[in-house]
Amino acid sequence: xxxxxxxxxxxxxxxxxxxxxxxxxxxxxxxxxxxxxxxxxxxxxxxxxxxxxxxxxxxxxxxxxxxxxxxxxxxxxxxxxxxxxxxxxxxxxxxxxxxxxxxxxxxxxxxxxxxxxxxxxxxxxxxxxxxxxxxxxxxxxxxxxxxxxxxxxxxxxxxxxxxxxxxxxxxxxxxxxxxxxxxxxxxxxxxxxxxxxxxxxxxxxxxxxxxxxxxxxxxxxxxxxxxxxxxxxxxxxxxxxxxxxxxxxxxxxxxxxxxxxxxxx
Amino acid sequence: xxxxxxxxxxxxxxxxxxxxxxxxxxxxxxxxxxxxxxxxxxxxxxxxxxxxxxxxxxxxxxxxxxxxxxxxxxxxxxxxxxxxxxxxxxxxxxxxxxxxxxxxxxxxxxxxxxxxxxxxxxxxxxxxxxxxxxxxxxxxxxxxxxxxxxxxxxxxxxxxxxxxxxxxxxxxxxxxxxxxxxxxxxxxxxxxxxxxxxxxxxxxxxxxxxxxxxxxxxxxxxxxxxxxxxxxxxxxxxxxxxxxxxxxxxxxxxxxxxxxxxxxx
DNA sequence: CGACCTGTGAATATGGTGTGAACGCAGGCA
DNA sequence: TGCCTGCGTTCACACCATATTCACAGGTCG
Numbered sequence: 216x217x218x219x220x221x222x223x224x225x226x227x228x229x230x231x232x233x234x235x236x237x238x239x240x241x242x243x244x245x246x247x248x249x250x251x252x253x254x255x256x257x258x259x260x261x262x263x264x265x266x267x268x269x270x271x272x273x274x275x276x277x278x279x280x281x282x283x284x285x286x287x288x289x290x291x292x293x294x295x296x297x298x299x300x301x302x303x304x305x306x307x308x309x310x311x312x313x314x315x316x317x318x319x320x321x322x323x324x325x326x327x328x329x330x331x332x333x334x335x336x337x338x339x340x341x342x343x344x345x346x347x348x349x350x351x352x353x354x355x356x357x358x359x360x361x362x363x364x365x366x367x368x369x370x371x372x373x374x375x376x377x378x379x380x381x382x383x384x385x386x387x388x389x390x391x392x393x394x395x396x397x398x399x400x401x402x403x404x405x406x407x408x409x410x411x412x413x414x415x416x417x418x419x420x421x422x423x424x425x426x427x428x429x430x431x432x433x434x435x436x437x438x439x440x441x442x443x444x445x446x447x448x449x450x451x452x453x454x455x456x457x458x459x460x461x462x463x464x465x466x467x468x469x470x471x472x473x474x475x476x477x478x479x480x
Numbered sequence: 481x482x483x484x485x486x487x488x489x490x491x492x493x494x495x496x497x498x499x500x501x502x503x504x505x506x507x508x509x510x511x512x513x514x515x516x517x518x519x520x521x522x523x524x525x526x527x528x529x530x531x532x533x534x535x536x537x538x539x540x541x542x543x544x545x546x547x548x549x550x551x552x553x554x555x556x557x558x559x560x561x562x563x564x565x566x567x568x569x570x571x572x573x574x575x576x577x578x579x580x581x582x583x584x585x586x587x588x589x590x591x592x593x594x595x596x597x598x599x600x601x602x603x604x605x606x607x608x609x610x611x612x613x614x615x616x617x618x619x620x621x622x623x624x625x626x627x628x629x630x631x632x633x634x635x636x637x638x639x640x641x642x643x644x645x646x647x648x649x650x651x652x653x654x655x656x657x658x659x660x661x662x663x664x665x666x667x668x669x670x671x672x673x674x675x676x677x678x679x680x681x682x683x684x685x686x687x688x689x690x691x692x693x694x695x696x697x698x699x700x701x702x703x704x705x706x707x708x709x710x711x712x713x714x715x716x717x718x719x720x721x722x723x724x725x726x727x728x729x730x731x732x733x734x735x736x737x738x739x740x741x742x743x744x745x
Numbered sequence: 746c747g748a749c750c751t752g753t754g755a756a757t758a759t760g761g762t763g764t765g766a767a768c769g770c771a772g773g774c775a
Numbered sequence: 776t777g778c779c780t781g782c783g784t785t786c787a788c789a790c791c792a793t794a795t796t797c798a799c800a801g802g803t804c805g
Contacts, residue, residue, distance in 0.1 A: 308595040327573055676795085
């Protein structure tokens with residue numbers, strides 16, 4: 216199994232003895248380790264592409280609870296392990312409830328701390344990973360994760376990285392409606408701010424590029440009030456199949472076209 | 481989001497005091513709980529569709545390590561929490577390394593045990609794409625939460641999000657009468673204002689769309705002065721059974737239909 | 746029969762989505 | 776260094792799907 220994959224861990228702690236011992240062992244195990252002795256803004260944590268965060272709330276001061284809760288809410292894919300001296304059952308329960316993944320009590324053996332980090336990362340990885348990326352085929356498209364590109368008729372769509380990752384995500388859940396929040400979470404790596412339209416904008420760019428290289432297919436379908444669904448469909452078919460010869464039907468043509476693409480959610 | 485989904489947990493322990501306390505709290509929290517005082521074959525665990533397994537290795541005897549390792553290897557989607565009296569660091573590390581998700585030391589507060597089970601389940605669930613609940617089948621209908629849609633004879637009903645959620649709620653309490661206030665509360669997320677007719681209007685829209693795609697069934701029944709009940713019934717039965725061949729009977733057809741559907745409170 | 750509840754269609758309000766363009770940031774290049 | 780370019784983000788506006796409200800007709804109950 217892939218449990219031996221390297222782990223990227225950040226440690227927020229001032230207990231230099233504990234940290235240096237941990238660092239030594241982590242290095243021996245081939246982990247990537249970052250250290251800090253104070254709160255790190257969520258954005259930076261994102262940039263580090265961490266698997267897990269090991270934090271002693273003592274270094275966070277008064278804002279400890281707020282900070283932890285914020286991290287857990289904004290970075291649901293980050294494993295959070297609290298490692299603290301004394302704590303009450305109520306505190307631990309509260310933390311675990313709002314998103315902390317494990318809560319270790321000091322003094323603790325560094326080996327156990329590492330094992331718990333590993334357990335959290337494993338559990339965490341099992342979910343999103345698994346879908347090892349081979350090339351995907353869909354309609355006229357070929358999506359090649361090894362190139363970060365998609366092709367139609369051997370021509371590249373010239374996708375940017377974000378565009379590619381969005382397309383890749385959608386295509387690997389073919390037929391399933393993905394909510395905007397989910398999409399944002401998985402592609403951008405952190406929680407979507409209320410009112411953010413980035414997903415919509417990228418969907419539009421994707422549609423443009425898809426249309427340009429593969430005009431006779433429609434790939435991305437809008438589910439009003441929900442999100443988007445990837446499902447390659449040859450164009451043209453729609454008018455025949457969804458609107459089967461209703462003589463009395465003189466509704467506006469553009470309306471029909473929209474129906475074919477926008478599916479009430 | 482849906483972190484409050486019910487958790488299905490199995491407990492393998494002989495400490496009846498601990499287990500009964502836990503059971504009480506679990507029930508209060510709406511969890512599904514199974515208990516056993518000995519090893520349970522992996523196959524049965526699968527059949528229980530568990531989120532997590534809480535186990536004291538003491539009940540497993542000599543085979544404890546083998547059993548645990550086997551469970552972790554064969555059911556990687558099952559959260560495994562060990563809860564034991566005394567243990568060495570080496571034991572904990574070994575367990576956590578080969579797949580145990582958390583290791584609690586007794587005596588422990590049942591609330592903390594539950595919080596840890598919750599944390600493990602949450603982490604575990606996040607991966608599987610939010611673990612939507614499975615498709616529902618009712619009459620000619622198929623209700624698919626992953627698509628936010630219902631289908632009859634492979635044709636979409638074109639439900640909007642609200643319509644879908646209303647139908648989903650009703651269908652998942654099949655046979656039960658739901659009061660308007662309850663419905664509103666669950667679908668809209670807040671309390672219904674006095675005199676609000678939204679539920680009625682949406683029921684009508686649902687009935688229309690159901691009728692359109694599945695005319696020979698009636699699904700939603702009115703309970704006067706109370707609310708609505710979802711119960712798929714083949715139509716036509718009524719005409720034959722309730723109104724058996726009365727030649728003189730020319731009462732309005734819609735009236736008959738309503739009779740069949742409206743049940744006095 | 747009268748009070749109240751529900752069904753129904755239409756009008757209106759709300760809010761989600763498509764779209765073009767402007768902005769800001771970073772990396773490449775002269 | 777300063778310009779240029781590509782990319783991601785944000786904004787404003789138009790358009791339309793959906794949600795809510797309203798008025799009235801019909802049905803139900805005591």
